[in-house]
Amino acid sequence: MNQEPLLSIKDLRTRFHTYEGVLTAVDGIHLEIYPGETLGVVGESGCGKSVTALSILRLLASPPTKIEGQILFDGNDLLKMSLDEIRRIRGNSISMIFQEPMTSLNPVLTIGEQIAEAIRLHQGLGREAAWEKAVEMLQRVQIPSPRIRARDYPHKLSGGMRQRAMIAMALSCHPRLLLADEPTTALDVTIQAQIVDLMEHLKEEIHTSILLITHNLGLIAEMAKRVVVMYAGKIVEEAPVEDLFFEPLHPYTKGLLESIPWMGRKIREGRKPLQEIPGMVPSLKEMPKGCRFHPRCLTAREICRNEEPPLIVKPPRRVFCWLWI
Amino acid sequence: MFQYVLKRLFSTIPVLFGISLLLFFMLRMLPGDPAQVLAGQMASPEDIETIRQQLGLHRPVLVQYGLFLGRLVRFDLGRSARTQHPVIKEVWARLPNTILLAVSAIGLACLFGIPAGILAAIRPYTWIDYLFTSLALFGISMPVFWLGLMLIILFSVTLHWLPAGGTGSWKHLILPSLTLAAFVVAFITRMTRASMIEALSQDYTTTARSKGLKEEVVVIKHALKNAMIPIITVVGLQFGLLLGGAVLTETVFAWPGMGRLIVDSILARDYPVIQGAILIFGLLYILVNLGVDLLYAYLDPRIRYD
Amino acid sequence: MINPWMRFKKNKAALFGSILLLIYFVTALFAPLLYPGNPSAPNLATALERPSIKEPLGKDELGRSILGRIIYGSRVSLLIAIGVVCVGLFIGVPLGLISGYYGGKVDFGIQRATDTLLAFPGFLLALALVAVLGVGLKNTIISVGISMIPIYIRLVRGCTLSVKEQTYVEAARALGTRDLTILFRHILPNVMAPITIQTSLGMGTAILFAAGLGFLGIGVQPPTPEWGAMLGSGRPYLFHAPHVATFPGMAIFFAVLGFNLSGDGLRDILDPRFKS
Numbered sequence: 056m057n058q059e060p061l062l063s064i065k066d067l068r069t070r071f072h073t074y075e076g077v078l079t080a081v082d083g084i085h086l087e088i089y090p091g092e093t094l095g096v097v098g099e100s101g102c103g104k105s106v107t108a109l110s111i112l113r114l115l116a117s118p119p120t121k122i123e124g125q126i127l128f129d130g131n132d133l134l135k136m137s138l139d140e141i142r143r144i145r146g147n148s149i150s151m152i153f154q155e156p157m158t159s160l161n162p163v164l165t166i167g168e169q170i171a172e173a174i175r176l177h178q179g180l181g182r183e184a185a186w187e188k189a190v191e192m193l194q195r196v197q198i199p200s201p202r203i204r205a206r207d208y209p210h211k212l213s214g215g216m217r218q219r220a221m222i223a224m225a226l227s228c229h230p231r232l233l234l235a236d237e238p239t240t241a242l243d244v245t246i247q248a249q250i251v252d253l254m255e256h257l258k259e260e261i262h263t264s265i266l267l268i269t270h271n272l273g274l275i276a277e278m279a280k281r282v283v284v285m286y287a288g289k290i291v292e293e294a295p296v297e298d299l300f301f302e303p304l305h306p307y308t309k310g311l312l313e314s315i316p317w318m319g320r321k322i323r324e325g326r327k328p329l330q331e332i333p334g335m336v337p338s339l340k341e342m343p344k345g346c347r348f349h350p351r352c353l354t355a356r357e358i359c360r361n362e363e364p365p366l367i368v369k370p371p372r373r374v375f376c377w378l379w380i
Numbered sequence: 381m382f383q384y385v386l387k388r389l390f391s392t393i394p395v396l397f398g399i400s401l402l403l404f405f406m407l408r409m410l411p412g413d414p415a416q417v418l419a420g421q422m423a424s425p426e427d428i429e430t431i432r433q434q435l436g437l438h439r440p441v442l443v444q445y446g447l448f449l450g451r452l453v454r455f456d457l458g459r460s461a462r463t464q465h466p467v468i469k470e471v472w473a474r475l476p477n478t479i480l481l482a483v484s485a486i487g488l489a490c491l492f493g494i495p496a497g498i499l500a501a502i503r504p505y506t507w508i509d510y511l512f513t514s515l516a517l518f519g520i521s522m523p524v525f526w527l528g529l530m531l532i533i534l535f536s537v538t539l540h541w542l543p544a545g546g547t548g549s550w551k552h553l554i555l556p557s558l559t560l561a562a563f564v565v566a567f568i569t570r571m572t573r574a575s576m577i578e579a580l581s582q583d584y585t586t587t588a589r590s591k592g593l594k595e596e597v598v599v600i601k602h603a604l605k606n607a608m609i610p611i612i613t614v615v616g617l618q619f620g621l622l623l624g625g626a627v628l629t630e631t632v633f634a635w636p637g638m639g640r641l642i643v644d645s646i647l648a649r650d651y652p653v654i655q656g657a658i659l660i661f662g663l664l665y666i667l668v669n670l671g672v673d674l675l676y677a678y679l680d681p682r683i684r685y686d
Numbered sequence: 687m688i689n690p691w692m693r694f695k696k697n698k699a700a701l702f703g704s705i706l707l708l709i710y711f712v713t714a715l716f717a718p719l720l721y722p723g724n725p726s727a728p729n730l731a732t733a734l735e736r737p738s739i740k741e742p743l744g745k746d747e748l749g750r751s752i753l754g755r756i757i758y759g760s761r762v763s764l765l766i767a768i769g770v771v772c773v774g775l776f777i778g779v780p781l782g783l784i785s786g787y788y789g790g791k792v793d794f795g796i797q798r799a800t801d802t803l804l805a806f807p808g809f810l811l812a813l814a815l816v817a818v819l820g821v822g823l824k825n826t827i828i829s830v831g832i833s834m835i836p837i838y839i840r841l842v843r844g845c846t847l848s849v850k851e852q853t854y855v856e857a858a859r860a861l862g863t864r865d866l867t868i869l870f871r872h873i874l875p876n877v878m879a880p881i882t883i884q885t886s887l888g889m890g891t892a893i894l895f896a897a898g899l900g901f902l903g904i905g906v907q908p909p910t911p912e913w914g915a916m917l918g919s920g921r922p923y924l925f926h927a928p929h930v931a932t933f934p935g936m937a938i939f940f941a942v943l944g945f946n947l948s949g950d951g952l953r954d955i956l957d958p959r960f961k962s
Binding site: 109112114142143144145146147150151153155158159160161162163164172173176177208210221224 | 583588591592593601606
């Protein structure tokens with residue numbers, strides 16, 4: 056791609072200083088998101104994908120967390136901004152959708168107010184105009200009778216409706232980047248499809264880029280153009296979505312793909328049992344030496360146990376693995 | 381909402397019934413003749429006989445309880461053995477003073493306790509948190525009557541700023557309500573801190589921050605509004621503690637309220653007045669809790685609709 | 687946010703609390719050694735004497751050593767504290783267990799009685815009971831003790847209800863274990879932690895309540911050296927001899943602080959809900 060990236064993360068390290076020691080949740084990752092693009096980030100829980108999103112907006116409590124590296128948004132380093140500057144970006148040029156629509160909406164404020172307050176803040180609209188805009192947003196996320204719903208409290212809405220409200224809130228100021236952290240995980244399968252359609256549709260409409268964080272490879276296949284695979288705080292592989300699915304380079308990616316059922320696999324390869332990745336995700340407290348995946352890797356060699364794998368670039372793909380040396 | 385109020389009103393009935401039983405048997409438990417007890421030591425045999433007739437003491441206990449209930453509903457609790465005035469008049473005369481004291485103490489306690497709790501919660505485990513939590517612990521451990529006396533020594537005896545007791549002006553109210561507030565402020569601070577820490581760790585707080593809201597807005601509008609629900613409950617519960625503390629505070633500052641009345645009546649063995657004052661205290665407590673529950677319902681939309 | 691360092695900091699407070707309590711218990715135990723004289727013998731010649739090197743806390747309105755009376759007073763207050771929680775424990779815990787375990791009508795009856803008692807603020811309830819039972823050490827313990835019973839009932843009932851549903855209790859019941867065995871072998875050990883915490887905090891409250899009654903003149907009667915009563919009798923001399931009322935109050939304050947700090951510390955250590 057010849058375009059300038061919208062967001063460019065360079066050597067991001069997010070550490071939690073706890074009294075049990077320093078835990079590194081994100082360990083030196085690089086990634087770029089281009090305008091209008093949907094970048095998928097996959098990995099098991101605890102791999103640092105959510106922490107990456109929270110680091111971008113600096114939403115992690117500051118005393119225990121230390122963020123290093125660079126996060127360039129439009130060329131400006133978000134990590135160097137003052138608190139006021141980053142606040143002007145939050146919810147405005149970059150906004151976020153969370154996993155749990157049940158708990159991420161404030162139970163004692165109406166849906167309309169929760170949307171309108173961001174509009175008032177970032178667009179300087181008056182109370183009434185902001186409210187109208189909030190109602191309009193609810194309409195755009197296809198919530199029936201939005202004018203009435205706007206006056207409701209979150210507990211009156213179903214999970215799917217709440218996530219729609221959440222999306223309305225996140226998109227109300229036409230952000231250029233949307234961080235979607237497991238946006239469909241807590242929802243029923245049928246509702247998931249609706250939410251995906253809605254996000255795709257709105258993405259085109261307001262021309263926003265999406266950083267889609269999920270462990271759901273199906274969702275990635277549906278929405279993302281490019282995919283980044285994370286394992287234990289590091290990126291292990293990056294590839295366009297088709298390449299990743301048809302020819303995974305990293306043994307971890309392979310394991311991930313083999314551990315989920317695929318429609319059509321039966322036809323293509325006959326009945327092949329699902330494979331699981333042996334072992335467990337390492338704890339942040341005791342990271343293995345060398346390649347972090349080696350204790351679970353079937354193809355691990357001596358060098359994998361001792362030395363960190365180098366970056367191998369096979370444009371447009373990137374992989375960190377000794378296999379491809 | 382209406383149904384909720386109704387349900388809540390009905391739930392006080394068993395407690396009211398329990399209180400009436402308690403009051404009824406209180407006098408039965410005393411050694412000797414209830415009529416003699418009610419009339420006081422100075423009563424003539426004729427007086428005692430009249431009371432015996434009035435109370436129907438020769439009838440079965442169940443009938444007696446029925447008669448007692450009937451009088452209770454009319455707030456007829458007999459006459460004071462000391463002054464011969466109707467009990468209810470004695471109690472009514474003192475009630476406003478106690479309510480004034482209690483309300484100003486609760487007000488003071490909220491005024492200090494809620495901001496202190498919020499400050500401690502947004503800077504947990506820092507010196508400011510340790511300062512406020514330690515102060516709260518001291519407040520809980522301190523005998524009110526001692527604190528009252530120490531305040532008198534400081535502000536009345538040494539500095540001559542404020543009167544040591546009695547009523548009359550707003551100056552008389554300061555020391556007693558400060559004393560009583562210190563007792564309650566501790567609970568309010570602790571509860572505010574705990575529920576604010578809880579609210580600030582919720583997902584919706586992160587959502588609010590992700591919208592770019594100022595920290596003050598996140599804390600006050602998003603977190604505090606949620607935290608207020610448990611805080612209000614604690615304030616209501618503390619009102620009971622406060623009534624207990626009022627007995628001691630009123631004694632220390634010679635404040636002519638219900639608490640003093642109870643103590644004086646206990647010392648004078650004036651049982652009708654003790655009965656009446658305890659009844660009013662019980663009713664007051666139930667009423668406050670009812671009010672708190674309604675406020676709770678008003679604040680929490682989840683209750684309002686159910 | 688809770689981690690060992692935090693717990694250590696908290697436990698420093700708990701440590702301070704237990705040291706305070708240790709001092710009080712040792713004082714109570716060795717009172718005759720610490721103050722050889724009779725703390726109740728008046729000596730009007732030295733009435734209201736100010737604190738001095740010889741008499742560090744001064745003398746009271748009858749010329750008795752305030753230090754000596756505080757030392758002996760620790761016996762009275764600790765006796766009250768222990769007596770009160772015993773009343774609360776021995777009546778409240780079984781009732782709470784029964785109420786929570788059996789449910790139904792028994793539970794309903796016990797709970798309505800508890801509601802009624804809780805409709806009165808604890809101190810008022812103790813006050814009303816004193817009015818009926820009369821003054822003195824024994825009646826103070828009984829009155830304050832009864833006022834604590836509903837707290838134990840509530841606490842134990844709540845815990846019992848949640849433990850009852852645990853698989854191992856169901857299993858024991860399925861095996862035909864006797865109710866009494868289930869209650870004492872399976873349920874009681876599981877509610878011990880909250881009971882222990884409540885007992886430590888309750889002892890502090892007991893001392894406060896009893897001192898309050900003593901202060902009002904309807905608790906422990908003179909010449910028994912009880913801190914609250916000492917404060918009460920020192921009150922008329924506030925203007926000329928403030929030391930008479932000051933020091934007994936400090937004795938109460940540090941004792942209650944000790945129990946509260948220990949209770950909070952126990953909560954941090956014992957209550958699994960507050961653990962990380």
